[in-house]
Amino acid sequence: MSFLPDRALDHLRDVTETPDFSDTRYQVEEEIGRGGMGVVYRAWDAQLERRVAVKVMNAGYAINREAKLLAQLEHPGIAPVYDAGSLPDGRCYYAMRLIQGRRLDEFLRAEPALPPRLRLFEKICEAVAFAHNRGVIHCDLKPQNIMVGEFGEVFVVDWGVARAVDGATAPAAGTPPYMAPEQSAGSADARSDVFALGRILRDLMPDPPPRPLAAIAGKASAQEPAARFGDVQQLAADVGRYLDGQPVAAYRDTVPERLARFWRQNQVLLLLLGTYLAVKLFLYFLAPALK
């Protein structure tokens, strides 16, 4: 038996779910994302007259661990935190840059070429490596948590389950298949992010993937942490070597592959030398006839 019509119930649900920002400088416009720890809204900052993203943490999440952590990570690939506070209902929120762009998985559907994808991957690695350098591991890297801006800029978002790089045990968090095996056991370090990046790299690759690139992704997402790249910089460097046409550390080239690379890198020089030798041989054998 229902005392209220469905429309009225829906309205009540909306009213109770929509955070009350009346005492703040923000006017919520619409929900733009929802995760396990909170909801992200697009909002208007009336004081500075600009659009921002406001993340409202679910009830029970302490303020503002995520905001404090993000505030330590000033990097072009990580959305900066502008402000943090509490709502009248006790929930915590923080305001950050509103990223105009697409999620990585949406970007990949529109960008089929491998080199731009890999350059993007290098930028993702830069942001993650910076966080590691500041003692923070993301623990939930996946295409849905990476935003690509209109001009190819990359933002790693949703640091809700990030933690300090100290190898300490923590509740299992992450998203299969991007979650490293050791995360399920509640332990994570920088190599857990390397695992996730290896899985993301797989998503970027064409089918069938180039063998050196498949080897890089395979090494990055090895089951055993010790078998992975030691850190994100090593992974990014190997991808960079692949982009530059250099041999990669994760894959031993066969002789034909080495010859093919040498040919690609020195095509003009080899053609000129070949032409010179051909001319010389031709003239050598032709010389008697020319007399």
Added chain:
Amino acid sequence: MNKPMVGMIAGAVLGAIDGGTAWFVPAVRSEMEGILMWSSVKGMLVGIICGLIARKVHSTAAGLAAGAGFGLLFAYLVAMMPEPDGTHYYLQIMVPGFVLGALIGFLTQKMGTAPEKA
């Protein structure tokens, strides 16, 4: 190393090698010293010019064209000098000179440092 220096060294080495191949032609084997010297000088001059061009123009195609052009020109000047018996080896000198010039032009584009723009 700057680009004209790269051009000069590459030109001298490649010119000497090119001149050295004359040893396989018995008719001119007695003239090897002169051939080696002029071939090296020709290569050096082409290399220096290509190096100077490479300082201003950063283009593989332009380097190849300039090298081939100057290689052909200097090879023509060398080929104009007759052998003691009055023979001219235009084809034997100019065609390899053309290709070698292109090679020197290419090397000056790829190697050496150009001065930084102010």
